[in-house]
Amino acid sequence: MSTPIRWGILGTGWIAEMFVTDLNAVGIPVVAVGSRSQESADAFGARFGISARHGSYESLVNDPAVDAIYVATPHPLHAANALLAISAGKHVLVEKPFTLNAAEAQRVSDAAAAADVVVLEAMWSRFLPSMVRIREIIAAGTLGELRTLIADHDQLLSSDPQHRINNPELGGGALLDLGVYPVSFAVDLFGAPVGITAKGDKTHTGVDRQVALILEHAGGAISVLHTALDTQGANTATVVGTEGRIEIDAVWYEQASFTVYSGKGSEVLERYDEGVVSRGMQYQAWELERVVQEGRAESELLPLSQSVAIMTVLDEARRQVGVTYPGEER
Numbered sequence: 473m474s475t476p477i478r479w480g481i482l483g484t485g486w487i488a489e490m491f492v493t494d495l496n497a498v499g500i501p502v503v504a505v506g507s508r509s510q511e512s513a514d515a516f517g518a519r520f521g522i523s524a525r526h527g528s529y530e531s532l533v534n535d536p537a538v539d540a541i542y543v544a545t546p547h548p549l550h551a552a553n554a555l556l557a558i559s560a561g562k563h564v565l566v567e568k569p570f571t572l573n574a575a576e577a578q579r580v581s582d583a584a585a586a587a588d589v590v591v592l593e594a595m596w597s598r599f600l601p602s603m604v605r606i607r608e609i610i611a612a613g614t615l616g617e618l619r620t621l622i623a624d625h626d627q628l629l630s631s632d633p634q635h636r637i638n639n640p641e642l643g644g645g646a647l648l649d650l651g652v653y654p655v656s657f658a659v660d661l662f663g664a665p666v667g668i669t670a671k672g673d674k675t676h677t678g679v680d681r682q683v684a685l686i687l688e689h690a691g692g693a694i695s696v697l698h699t700a701l702d703t704q705g706a707n708t709a710t711v712v713g714t715e716g717r718i719e720i721d722a723v724w725y726e727q728a729s730f731t732v733y734s735g736k737g738s739e740v741l742e743r744y745d746e747g748v749v750s751r752g753m754q755y756q757a758w759e760l761e762r763v764v765q766e767g768r769a770e771s772e773l774l775p776l777s778q779s780v781a782i783m784t785v786l787d788e789a790r791r792q793v794g795v796t797y798p799g800e801e802r
Contacts, residue, residue: 506532547643616715626705
């Protein structure tokens, strides 16, 4: 049996809490946590039963008891934190969006290859059993030739201008926080787009409030996507092919139920209703562990080239909508 990967958590916010909750639920060992303050690391460690509590990120990544680091900090810190962990020889799971922009994503990818460590974007939807089954159905040819993805991720979130979703200093806006989900799904299904059209508007703080995207893919497939941070949407998705379609229930980017229909629209070919333990964030941890234990350079389910491609789409969408971040370099 392979030796379990020992996890260290970089950051102590709400996403770190959800991740550790899911890892604890299935017995994945979390051995250390790091924060910019000792007080925060101690509080997080006490809450989740983590013995090693580091008062700096540098101390965490240099902990010899840690094999892999989960980066759970705000978007603008992802690249620097990932590079710090890579420089210490750790494998890294980086919370989505992978970085602030594509240039940063490429730097992280290059560093991972040079250091011979596994780096994976924590797009947890990609690894859920529901998405695994959807890929199996598509690979079997049940839908025929794929033509269209229609998906939204629209949430009614805080209107506080200091909240990270509205704060340009923290990489706020709908695209990076929410729109990354349907964009990632589109790239998973069809590959990187060959054409990108984005329309949207901005909040008074200067981040994108809502964005509609049309992605054109090689072979003629089209993705029709929408994201918003101040309106609650249906949060469903439909994958359409020449021989059938898959309608994914709300919330499509979680472990969701779905129905497979024949091309004529009336015959149900499959109904999927499988649940998972806890929220399901453990699957991305298991994916990184699998890649490491099999001696692979990266995940074939989400290679770093795709993470760079996803950030490239988000970059172009922000350019068309007119959103840039303070001090951003591309």
